[in-house]
Amino acid sequence: MILLNSTPADYLPIVMMFVVAMGFVVTTIFFTHKLGPKRDSKIKLDVFECGIESVDNARLPFNIKYFLVAILFVLFDVEVIFMYPWAVNFKDMGWFGFVEMLVFLGTLLVGFYYIIKKGALKWQ
């Protein structure tokens, strides 16, 4: 029911805001690029490493944990998004909907328990 009372015209102001913000960002970046002094040198353009000569570049392999967190986020965030339509219609569905969500959450929590036991979230 609530999905019907919004028209595409409601999204027009979002486009306006986008144009205003985009205009501001582009103009500012362009003008600061033109305004500031330009005194480049090889050392100045080098990577900052606290004054020590830089070793290698930063395209290094990094901890797999970050990647794992990102994957888990995608999984769990999709589940959370599934809960939104349920939450909107929650009062109409009553206990039946609640029990259904318990089953859903139960399955989710089994997976959650599994990743914790697997040590996927252990940061040492």
Place this chain on the structure above:
Amino acid sequence: MELVLIIKLILVVAVFAIALGIAAYSTYGERKIAAFFQDRLGPNRAGPFGLLQPLADGVKMIMKEEIIPAHADKTLFILGPALAMLTACMTGVVIPWGSTIEIGGAYYPLQITDINIGILYAFAVVSIGVYGVMIGGWASNNKYALLGALRASSQMISYELAMGLSIVALVMTTGELSIGEIVRQQHGWHWNVIYQPLGFLIFIVCAFAECNRTPFDLPECETELVGGYHTEYSSMKLGFYLFAEYINMFISSAIISALYFGGYNFPFMDSLGLSHNMVTTIGVFVFFAKVIFFIFFFMWIRWTLPRFRYDQLMNLGWKKMIPLAIINVLITGCVVLLLNKN
């Protein structure tokens, strides 16, 4: 129709300007509050009480030399801060800044647009903000920046889960995803914080983590990562990152006030016997007072609590906040159903 569009355009420009103004003066406020907490004077050179300090900082940022490191990816290096700034500005569209104003018998809402999926829109845009940090940190080709960006992105996405779940509980009690409607339901003193205290607590903790504010400011923790993801940035591109952080803080405070603290509603708003426009005007001031209180709260926490360690941060996010948020959803479900029975 044309009048509506003109009003919308005025609102867009006004919200944009107010967001920038409040963000600029938050930097001043932050430094003054820090000074007060540490028994110092704080900025006091530019103008009376240093009130022109944000302007001086802005001019400085614009006039500084722009450095793009030789090894950086040039396109992404510019795209990062631009994206961070852009997404920070875009969220203000769905926030109801006030009730309606009456012009010639017609009522115009002081909300740029009341789309029926306002909350989802706000979350979607905030999530895109992660890209700004991630792209900027990666493009710098600097190890500090890379580590900062990694930390920032995994922290932000981790806390987004608990934040989403705390909102689920709120949506269950309100039955609405439109922020305008949620605020209207909180008329008078029926503020959601009374019905959702635990949800509010989870939400505000996650808001701190989303904004990279202390005690969750590991992405830019100076003692180990220099400047974090913006180590290599200078000039206005650095300015954009800092600005985006303050705008995000302002927008988060506005969302907290709107969702949990009644937005522009205040107790006894009907019994004052004032005209509709007058009540709306007071409402706008009340809303901004709430927002400014929460901005102050953000700063208060920053100068009070030390920073978490990274494993503590992740443990708090995944093993405490998410289960707590799920429990909150279950409790809310039971209570709402039991009360709805009769």
